[in-house]
Structures are given as structure tokens and as C-alpha cells.
Amino acid sequence: MPERSLPITAPAAAGSRRHSRRLRRRCRLILLPAFALALLCLAYLSFSSHANLPFHVMHNGLPRENLLKQKDLGYSPYVTNISMSKDELEPPRSRKKPHKHYASCEIRFLPTVDYLVEPAHYGNFTQFSLNYILNEEVPGNGFFEPLFGGRQSLQDREEMYHAKDQTLHCGFVRGPDDYPSTGFDLDENDRSYMATCHVAVSSCIFGSSDYLRRPTKSRIGSYTKKNVCFVMFMDELTLATLSSEGHMPDEHGFVGLWRIVVVKNLPYKDMRRAGKVPKFLAHRLFPSAMYSIWLDSKLRLHADPMLIIEYFLWRKKAEYAISMHYDRSCVWEEVLQNKRLNKYNHAAIDEQFHFYQSDGLVKFNDSGRLPVLPSYVPEGSFIVRAHTPMSNLFSCLWFNEVNRFTSRDQLSFTYTYLKLRRTNPGKPFHLNMFKDCERRAIAKLFHHRTNQTTGAPPANLRVDKTSIQG
Numbered sequence: 001m002p003e004r005s006l007p008i009t010a011p012a013a014a015g016s017r018r019h020s021r022r023l024r025r026r027c028r029l030i031l032l033p034a035f036a037l038a039l040l041c042l043a044y045l046s047f048s049s050h051a052n053l054p055f056h057v058m059h060n061g062l063p064r065e066n067l068l069k070q071k072d073l074g075y076s077p078y079v080t081n082i083s084m085s086k087d088e089l090e091p092p093r094s095r096k097k098p099h100k101h102y103a104s105c106e107i108r109f110l111p112t113v114d115y116l117v118e119p120a121h122y123g124n125f126t127q128f129s130l131n132y133i134l135n136e137e138v139p140g141n142g143f144f145e146p147l148f149g150g151r152q153s154l155q156d157r158e159e160m161y162h163a164k165d166q167t168l169h170c171g172f173v174r175g176p177d178d179y180p181s182t183g184f185d186l187d188e189n190d191r192s193y194m195a196t197c198h199v200a201v202s203s204c205i206f207g208s209s210d211y212l213r214r215p216t217k218s219r220i221g222s223y224t225k226k227n228v229c230f231v232m233f234m235d236e237l238t239l240a241t242l243s244s245e246g247h248m249p250d251e252h253g254f255v256g257l258w259r260i261v262v263v264k265n266l267p268y269k270d271m272r273r274a275g276k277v278p279k280f281l282a283h284r285l286f287p288s289a290m291y292s293i294w295l296d297s298k299l300r301l302h303a304d305p306m307l308i309i310e311y312f313l314w315r316k317k318a319e320y321a322i323s324m325h326y327d328r329s330c331v332w333e334e335v336l337q338n339k340r341l342n343k344y345n346h347a348a349i350d351e352q353f354h355f356y357q358s359d360g361l362v363k364f365n366d367s368g369r370l371p372v373l374p375s376y377v378p379e380g381s382f383i384v385r386a387h388t389p390m391s392n393l394f395s396c397l398w399f400n401e402v403n404r405f406t407s408r409d410q411l412s413f414t415y416t417y418l419k420l421r422r423t424n425p426g427k428p429f430h431l432n433m434f435k436d437c438e439r440r441a442i443a444k445l446f447h448h449r450t451n452q453t454t455g456a457p458p459a460n461l462r463v464d465k466t467s468i469q470g
Contacts, residue, residue: 102326105437109307113221116306119314125388126427130396131167132284135174146175148182148267148277149403157400161423163393170396171281171403183267184277190253190261197229200286201293201305204233204278206263207271208241209297210449214256216302224306225257229286232258233278235266273407280399280409282385283392295443296381303442312384318432319391321384323439324375325410330364331356334377334410344406352405356415360422364414372421374433376414382439390429394420 110116136151138144150173152160160168174182186194194200205212215230232255234242239262242248242255249260266274278285282292291309295301312321328334335353339346364376385391397420401412420429 102440103437104440105435107303107311107438107441109303109311113223113304113306116310122314122317123388125319125386125430126163126390126424128163128389129165130170130389130392132170132396133167133173135176138176138179144175144179146173146179146182148173148184149400152400157404160393160397160400161419163390163420163424163427163429168393168396169400170284171277171399172284181265183265184274185264186261190259193259194229194231194261194286195288197231197286197289199228199291199305199309200231200282200289201228201295201301202231202233202278202282202285203295203297203299204263204275205238205242205297206233206235206266206274208238208449209271211245211446212242212247212255212258213297213300213446214258216300217257219302220257220304221306224304228305229289230257230259231261233261233263235263268407270407273402276399276402276407276409279383280395280402283387283395290387292385292387294383294385298446298448299381299443300446301443308384308442312432312434313386316432318430319386319388320394320430321432321434322413323379323382323434323436325377325379326436328377329366329375331361331376331411331414332363334408338408338411344408348406349408349411352411355405356412359415359419361415361418372418373414373431377410378413378433379436379439380410380413382443390427394429 133150136146149171150169152169156169160166172182172184201215212232217225239249239260247255249255253260267277268274279294282289282294286292291313293305293308312318325334328337331353335349338344338349364373365371366374385395394416398409398412398416401416402409405412417429417431
């Protein structure tokens with residue numbers, strides 16, 4: 001048989017096909033992972049909210065090299081998404097201020113109240129006689145509504161600042177007998193008990209705003225327990241709440257050392273303003289008392305009241321003692337803080353503050369050799385008083401400012417003190433403004449039951465606005 005010769009191109013064609021198959025196989029091995037990686041990148045870009053990825057060379061028509069120049073403005077050179085603000089591009093920062101720690105300081109109390117005697121020289125204070133307006137008659141020009149704080153013109157207000165024998169507005173003002181009560185009504189048994197007190201420790205809870213905090217019995221001596229009145233004022237709502245929590249008064253009206261006194265018909269809708277009545281007017285509520293101590297309901301007393309009186313009043317030869325604010329010393333700062341925290345209606349704060357500035361209130365200056373006060377802002381939650389004429393007059397004046405303007409008593413404290421001092425040269429008012437760390441040493445601070453700044457700030461609830469104008 002003749003030989004058949006194979007084409008010389010056949011082996012080359014077969015080799016080419018095998019080579020192309022191997023090439024395609026290698027391409028698939030390379031491209032499939034690359035394709036999968038690309039899909040993953042697209043998925044990441046689609047779902048990621050990270051703003052600092054170095055993609056998108058153009059944004060809003062700006063080339064990348066121009067964007068990098070934003071470095072001088074505080075932007076990162078790797079960020080091209082300039083639609084975000086600088087604050088959004090930077091790492092998030094906590095807006096809360098670092099928590100400050102305010103410690104207590106040592107107080108050198110006497111070791112015991114045994115044989116404690118008031119110093120003979122202590123009573124050398126300014127002497128004059130005060131009486132109080134109890135009723136206001138109906139004017140002959142129309143509608144009349146009696147007010148707890150009374151109706152006083154600017155002229156009346158000016159006269160009250162003089163330390164002299166006088167009859168003045170100081171709360172508890174009522175109308176004629178056929179008119180309704182102006183508020184702060186007490187049971188006669190409670191009135192009788194309070195009339196027997198010579199030294200009183202008092203506090204209040206209105207609107208169920210706090211828990212009942214009992215004084216630390218182990219820190220209070222037997223003499224004090226027998227001779228000092230501990231009175232907690234509260235409304236009926238608070239009494240019901242505390243009773244449901246196990247703080248039910250006994251048959252004599254006591255819960256621990258506290259004598260519970262229920263107040264009916266509060267004179268103000270603003271619970272903070274209602275609380276100023278027992279805070280400032282202890283000399284009206286305890287007519288026989290020689291001394292009184294006020295503590296806010298957020299405090300728990302853990303020092304003997306008689307030792308407190310000896311330390312803050314007798315030893316300092318003072319008739320009124322209140323602590324400085326722990327953080328602020330100027331009324332200007334206090335005004336700004338009240339607005340910042342929305343503590344009260346801003347227009348009412350401005351009205352009060354502008355009135356005080358027009359009457360001579362200036363900024364606190366601690367650079368003087370002998371500043372009038374070590375601070376223009378009191379802490380205000382702890383007050384120790386001797387019921388002297390000047391102390392009682394100051395308390396009435398301070399209450400009247402709170403009654404006339406806002407319930408933020410820290411705004412009116414220094415104005416009232418400076419005006420009283422300016423009006424009565426040669427008649428000193430012996431005020432002891434002590435360090436806040438001393439207050440912390442004698443009373444433990446707690447938070448209120450409710451946050452009283454969560455709602456809208458109260459407006460100025462006085463109905464006799466025209467009396468502000470005079």
C-alpha cells in the first residue's frame with residue numbers, strides 16, 4: 001500500500017490549540033478572583049458610610065489636587081468629600097465637660113454640745129423693730145385679688161430697705177375676711193407646735209420632687225434631739241407618695257426626727273417659688289425661734305445643729321451664714337448658666353437682670369483688697385440664721401425679690417445684700433459667706449427625684465405685673 005504522508009502543519013495546529021486552552025484556563029484562574037474582589041469592593045463602597053476613603057477624584061467639579069489644598073483649613077489631605085462639615089470629618093468629641101470633683105473640707109466642731117452657752121458678746125447687732133403687713137384692704141377702683149406676697153409699689157420697696165422701725169410686706173398677706181386665702185395654709189396643731197420652737201431645722205418637698213432624707217441620728221446629740229425642732233413641709237401629693245413608699249408619719253406626725261407639716265393651698269403654681277416661703281421666712285413660721293437652719297431636700301444633715309450654730313454664727317460673730325457657690329462667683333455667669341440650662345423663662349431673667357443693673361449692680365471683682373463679699377453667687381441650699389432684726393429684714397427683702405421677679409434666688413441674693421448695705425451706712429449686717437466645701441462636710445448631697453429642667457421653663461407667674469413698674 002502506498003504510504004500516506006501526514007500534513008506537516010498538523011502537529012503545529014494541535015500544539016496551538018493545547019496552548020490556547022492552557023492560556024484561557026490561566027486567565028480564568030486570574031480573572032475570577034479579581035472579579036470577585038471587584039464585586040466585594042463595590043459592595044463595600046455601596047454599604048459603607050465611612051467618609052474618609054480616598055476615592056472619587058472629582059467632587060463637585062473640583063480636581064483632587066485642589067482638594068488636597070484644603071489641608072490648610074484643617075481638613076485631612078485624604079478626604080475628598082468636602083460636602084461634610086469640619087466637625088463631621090474630625091473624630092467625634094464628647095460635648096460633656098469633664099466631671100469636676102468637689103470635696104469637703106475639715107470643720108473643727110466642738111467635741112460635744114454639753115455645757116454649750118451662747119457667748120455674752122454675741123447679741124451686739126443692729127437693733128430696730130419689725131412688724132408685718134397681715135391684711136390688705138380692697139381698693140376702691142375695681143377688681144381686687146389678694147396676693148400672698150402683697151402688693152407693693154416701687155416706693156414701698158425702696159422704703160423697706162431702710163433698717164428702721166417699720167411695718168413691711170413679708171409674705172402671708174391676706175385680704176379681707178370674705179376673700180379666699182392667699183395660700184400656705186397650716187393645721188392649727190402644727191402652728192402650735194412650731195410656735196414652741198426656739199431652734200428650728202426645716203426643709204420642704206413640694207410636688208413629690210424628692211425623697212425623704214432623714215438626718216443622721218448618730219451625729220446628733222441627745223440634747224439636740226430634745227430641744228431642736230426638725231420640720232419638713234410638704235404638700236398632700238408628696239405626703240401620699242412618701243406614705244406609699246413606707247414613710248408614713250406616726251400618731252404624733254413624725255417620720256424619724258422630722259415632724260411632717262402638710263401645707264395646703266400652695267401660694268404659687270411654680271413649686272420652686274413655693275419652696276422659698278419656708279426657706280426665707282423661718283422667722284414668720286417659727287415666731288419664737290432664736291435660730292434656724294435651712295437645708296434643701298436634696299441634702300441629708302449629718303452634723304449636730306447646735307454645733308453648726310456655734311461654728312458658723314457664734315464663733316464667726318455672724319447673724320447670717322450661707323455658702324459660696326462651688327463653681328461661679330459673678331451674677332453675670334449665673335444669668336448665662338440659667339439661660340443655658342433653660343432654668344427659667346429667658347425674658348423674665350432679662351427683665352430682672354436689667355432692673356438690677358440699672359440700680360447699680362456691677363460685676364464681681366475679686367482683685368480688690370477687701371471685696372464686699374468673697375463671691376456674688378451663693379450656693380443657697382444651706383442657710384444658718386440668727387433671728388435678729390437685720391437678718392429678718394434681709395430675709396424679707398430677699399423673699400420679696402423672688403416674689404416680684406424670678407424664683408432663681410441666686411440671681412437676687414447679692415443685689416439684695418448690696419442694696420441693704422448701701423442704704424444703711426453705719427448699720428452693719430454681719431454675713432458669713434463660707435466655703436462650699438464646709439457645706440459638703442455637714443450635709444450629704446443627693447440628686448432630686450425628678451429632673452426639674454426637662455419641661456418648658458416656667459414663665460413669671462405673678463399676676464400683678466404692673467406693680468413692677470411702680
